[in-house]
Amino acid sequence: MNVTAANEIAHDPHLRVMAARVIAQQRWPYVSSILFSLKLVKVRHEELSTIAVDSGWRLYYSPQFVLDQTPEALATVLLHESMHCLHDHAGRFAVIQQPDEHVTWNIAGDAGINAILDEAKMPWPSVEPIRIRDLRHWNITEDMSTEGMFYRLLEVMDKRPFNPDCGSITDRRRRTYELAPSHDVSPGLRIDQQAVVRDRTAHDIVQRSHTQGDVPAGLLRWAQEILQPTVSWREELAGRMRRDLAMVAGRRDYVYTRPSRRQSVMTRLGSTVVLPAMRQPAPPRVACVIDTSGSISDSELRDFASELVGITRASGVSSGVTVIPCDASPGPVQRIRSRSEIERLELPGGGGTDMGAGIQRAQELKPLPHILVIFTDGHTPWPEVQPREFSSVIVVLSDTTTRGDVPSWARVIDLNESNQTF
Amino acid sequence: MGLDAGEVKCVATTDEYESTYRALEICIASRVPVILWGPPGQGKTSVIRAIAKHQDRHLEVLLASIREPQDFAGLPSIHDGRAHLVPPDWAVRLSEVSNGILFTDEVNTAPPSVQAALLRVSLDKVAGDCDLGQDTSVVAAANPPEQAADGWDLAPPLANRFCHLPWELPTEVVRDGFAGRWRHYGVPVPSEEAIEDALVRERVRVAGFLTARPDLATVLPKTASEQGRAFPTPRSWDMVSTLTAWATASRQTEGVIRILIRGCVGPGASAEYLTYRESLDLPDPEKVLGDPRSFALPLRTDQIYVVGAGVLAVLRNDTTAQRWHAAGLVLERIASGGHPDIAVSFARDWIAERPPGEMPDSAVLKALVPLLKEARLI
Numbered sequence: 037m038n039v040t041a042a043n044e045i046a047h048d049p050h051l052r053v054m055a056a057r058v059i060a061q062q063r064w065p066y067v068s069s070i071l072f073s074l075k076l077v078k079v080r081h082e083e084l085s086t087i088a089v090d091s092g093w094r095l096y097y098s099p100q101f102v103l104d105q106t107p108e109a110l111a112t113v114l115l116h117e118s119m120h121c122l123h124d125h126a127g128r129f130a131v132i133q134q135p136d137e138h139v140t141w142n143i144a145g146d147a148g149i150n151a152i153l154d155e156a157k158m159p160w161p162s163v164e165p166i167r168i169r170d171l172r173h174w175n176i177t178e179d180m181s182t183e184g185m186f187y188r189l190l191e192v193m194d195k196r197p198f199n200p201d202c203g204s205i206t207d208r209r210r211r212t213y214e215l216a217p218s219h220d221v222s223p224g225l226r227i228d229q230q231a232v233v234r235d236r237t238a239h240d241i242v243q244r245s246h247t248q249g250d251v252p253a254g255l256l257r258w259a260q261e262i263l264q265p266t267v268s269w270r271e272e273l274a275g276r277m278r279r280d281l282a283m284v285a286g287r288r289d290y291v292y293t294r295p296s297r298r299q300s301v302m303t304r305l306g307s308t309v310v311l312p313a314m315r316q317p318a319p320p321r322v323a324c325v326i327d328t329s330g331s332i333s334d335s336e337l338r339d340f341a342s343e344l345v346g347i348t349r350a351s352g353v354s355s356g357v358t359v360i361p362c363d364a365s366p367g368p369v370q371r372i373r374s375r376s377e378i379e380r381l382e383l384p385g386g387g388g389t390d391m392g393a394g395i396q397r398a399q400e401l402k403p404l405p406h407i408l409v410i411f412t413d414g415h416t417p418w419p420e421v422q423p424r425e426f427s428s429v430i431v432v433l434s435d436t437t438t439r440g441d442v443p444s445w446a447r448v449i450d451l452n453e454s455n456q457t458f
Numbered sequence: 459m460g461l462d463a464g465e466v467k468c469v470a471t472t473d474e475y476e477s478t479y480r481a482l483e484i485c486i487a488s489r490v491p492v493i494l495w496g497p498p499g500q501g502k503t504s505v506i507r508a509i510a511k512h513q514d515r516h517l518e519v520l521l522a523s524i525r526e527p528q529d530f531a532g533l534p535s536i537h538d539g540r541a542h543l544v545p546p547d548w549a550v551r552l553s554e555v556s557n558g559i560l561f562t563d564e565v566n567t568a569p570p571s572v573q574a575a576l577l578r579v580s581l582d583k584v585a586g587d588c589d590l591g592q593d594t595s596v597v598a599a600a601n602p603p604e605q606a607a608d609g610w611d612l613a614p615p616l617a618n619r620f621c622h623l624p625w626e627l628p629t630e631v632v633r634d635g636f637a638g639r640w641r642h643y644g645v646p647v648p649s650e651e652a653i654e655d656a657l658v659r660e661r662v663r664v665a666g667f668l669t670a671r672p673d674l675a676t677v678l679p680k681t682a683s684e685q686g687r688a689f690p691t692p693r694s695w696d697m698v699s700t701l702t703a704w705a706t707a708s709r710q711t712e713g714v715i716r717i718l719i720r721g722c723v724g725p726g727a728s729a730e731y732l733t734y735r736e737s738l739d740l741p742d743p744e745k746v747l748g749d750p751r752s753f754a755l756p757l758r759t760d761q762i763y764v765v766g767a768g769v770l771a772v773l774r775n776d777t778t779a780q781r782w783h784a785a786g787l788v789l790e791r792i793a794s795g796g797h798p799d800i801a802v803s804f805a806r807d808w809i810a811e812r813p814p815g816e817m818p819d820s821a822v823l824k825a826l827v828p829l830l831k832e833a834r835l836i
Contacts, residue, residue: 068760
C-alpha cells in the first residue's frame with residue numbers, strides 16, 4: 037500500500053470508529069451483541085464535540101474528535117457507551133422521576149462504569165473520565181449502586197464540577213443532533229428489542245465465565261442478576277409476611293360451616309339456595325425480637341424495625357408490632373404502630389447474645405403473637421425445641437455464614453444475599 | 459452499577475406498551491389464560507373491550523373483589539334431595555355464545571375462597587354446573603401486592619396457569635388518549651394451518667431446549683412473592699409453545715415474543731430460552747460454509763456476529779482448504795454488507811486456521827486489510 041492510501045485511511049473517521057469497535061470486541065468479546073448493535077452516525081463537530089449514544093442505541097461521533105484519538109482509547113469509550121446500554125441507564129433514570137437532575141445521573145452512571153473499565157486497565161482518550169475517587173469528597177464509594185450515588189450526590193454536591201453528556205442513552209431526553217426514532221437509513225433500536233439484546237449479552241457473559249475467569253466481576257454480577265434475578269430482603273420479607281398473615285388470619289372469607297345470616301330470607305322467599313356465611317377473625321399479631329448485642333448497628337436495627345412496621349401496616353394489620361430488644365436477656369417490650377415511632381424505640385444492649393431468651397419472652401406475651409420475626413447476626417444459641425405457640429417464625433440473618441445453625445422450624449431470609457447494592 | 463435490572467419497576471415506554479398490548483391480544487386469541495399486573499385506572503378494561511371488538515367476541519367483565527365464591531363456583535341449591543350448583547348469569551351468557559371472553563378484575567384482592575373458585579373457572583372453564591366452552595378466553599387483572607392495601611400474592615398453582623403481563627400506561631399514550639386518540643394495535647388472527655405448522659415447530663424448539671437445559675423444566679421460586687408470578691413448569695413451557703406459535707404465525711416482533719415467554723416462565727428462564735430460540739432461526743453454519751455465496755445475512759447486526767462466530771467454530775472443528783476459503787468468503791460478504799468491523803473481529807481467528815500453502819483471495823484481503831491496519835492488528 038502506498039503512502040497516499042495510508043493517509044486516506046488515517047483520515048477516515050468512520051474507519052477509525054470501526055477499528056475502535058474491533059479492538060473493543062477483542063477486549064470483551066462477550067459484549068459483542070451490544071457493541072455491534074450500535075449504529076454509527078457521523079455528526080458535525082459543532083453539534084457534538086465527542087461521542088454520544090441515543091436511547092435508540094445509535095452512536096453519534098464527531099469526526100474531529102475520533103481522528104484525534106487512538107483506536108485503543110476510542111475502544112474504551114465505545115465500551116463505556118455500551119455499558120450505559122447494558123445497564124439500561126435511560127430506563128432506570130425514568131423510574132427515578134427527577135428529569136431535571138440528568139447531569140447528576142450521568143455523573144453517577146459514568147463513575148460506576150469507569151470503575152469497571154479502570155479495573156481492566158484500559159487506556160483513556162484525551163478527555164479525563166469521571167472516577168469514583170474524584171467523588172470521594174462526597175462519600176461516594178465503589179460498593180454503591182448508580183441510584184445510591186445519584187441520591188448521595190443530590191444531597192451533598194452543591195456545585196457540579198463535571199458536566200458529562202453521554203447522550204440520551206442516560207436519560208431519554210432528545211438531543212438536537214439525534215436522528216428521528218424511525219429514521220429511514222438508521223432507525224433506532226426499539227426498547228423491547230434492546231431488552232432482547234441485553235438478555236443475549238447476559239447469556240454470553242455467563243457462558244464466558246464458565247470457561248474463562250477474565251470477566252470483570254461487575255459485569256458478571258449484572259449478567260447473573262438478569263438470568264437469576266434476586267429479590268431484595270425487603271420484598272422477600274414483605275412476601276413472607278403477607279403469606280403468613282393471610283394464613284393466620286384466614287382474612288375475611290366465606291364458609292359453609294356456619295349458616296348465612298341471610299339464609300332465613302331465602303327460606304321465607306321459598307328459595308332452596310344455600311348461602312355461605314362470612315367470617316372475619318381477629319387481626320393477626322406480629323412480634324419481633326431484635327439482636328442488640330452490638331454486631332448490628334443501631335441504624336440498621338431501626339431500619340429493619342421500620343420496614344417491618346411498614347409491611348405489617350401495608351398488609352392491613354393496624355395493631356402494630358411488638359418489639360423485644362434482646363442481647364443475653366430480653367430488654368423492655370415496646371409496641372410501635374407507625375414508622376414515625378421508630379426513633380423513640382429503646383434498643384439497649386451490649387454483652388452476649390441469646391435469641392432463645394428473646395423467644396422465651398415472646399412466648400410469655402399476652403395475647404400471644406401469631407408471627408414472630410427475629411433479626412440477628414445468627415451468632416447465638418437457638419432453642420432446641422420448636423416454639424409451637426407461633427404459627428410462623430421468620431429469621432432475618434445479617435450474616436450469611438450462620439445460616440446452617442438456624443433451626444429448621446424457622447424461615448430464613450438472608451439480608452446480604454438478596455440485597456446486593458452494587 | 460445497580461443490580462436492579464431496571465425491569466422490575468419500569469416507567470413504560472410506548473414501544474413496551476405496544477408490545478404488551480399485542481402480547482395480550484395473542485393470549486386472548488390463543489385462549490391462554492392471561493393476567494395483567496398493574497395499578498388500578500390503567501385502562502385495562504377499555505383495552506380488553508377494544509380487543510373483544512377487534513376479535514368480534516362476547517365479553518363479560520367481573521370484579522372479583524366484590525364477588526363471592528358462589529359467583530364463580532355456582533350457588534348450591536337443593537332439589538329433590540340433591541345439591542345442584544346453579545350457575546351465575548354471566549356464566550350462562552358465556553356458555554350460550556361461542557368464543558366468549560371472561561375478564562375478571564382485582565383477582566388478588568379477592569378472598570382466598572374466591573381465588574380458589576376462580577382457579578376452576580380459568581383451568582376447566584366451568585362455573586358451577588355450567589360449561590363455558592373451551593373456546594372461552596380467560597383474562598384477569600391484579601394489583602401488585604405492594605401497591606394494593608389488602609392485596610396478596612397469588613397462590614402458586616393459580617399463578618402458574620396464567621401468562622403474566624406487566625401493565626402500565628405510558629404518559630404519551632395517556633396524552634394522546636385525552637386528545638381523542640387511544641392507541642389500538644390490531645393483531646391479525648392467523649389461519650388454522652399456519653398456527654398448526656408453527657405449533658409443531660415451536661414444540662420441537664421447547665423440547666430441544668429442555669433437553670439441553672433439563673434444570674429449567676421446573677424451577678419453583680424460593681420466595682413467596684416470586685411464587686405468585688411466572689415460573690417454569692412443564693405447563694408453562696407448554697403455554698410458551700402455544701403463544702410463540704401464535705406470535706410467529708401472526709408475524710410479531712421479537713419484543714412481543716420476549717414479553718410472552720417472560721410472562722409464562724419468568725425472566726431468567728425466558729432470557730435463556732430466547733437466546734437459544736433465536737440461534738435456531740439463524741442460518742446453520744455448516745450450510746453457510748457449504749454455500750457461502752447465497753446464504754441470507756440476518757438483518758440484526760448482533761445476529762450477523764453470531765453467524766460469523768458459528769462459522770468460525772465449525773471451521774475450527776474441521777479445517778480443509780476449501781472450507782477455509784469458504785469462511786473467508788463469508789467474512790468478505792459480511793464486510794461488504796456494511797459490517798467490516800464484524801468481519802475483522804474474526805479475521806485473526808480465521809488467519810490462524812490457514813492451512814499450509816493457502817493464500818487468502820484478493821477480494822477477501824481487500825475487504826479486511828484497511829480496517830485491520832487501522833486497528834493495528836497487522
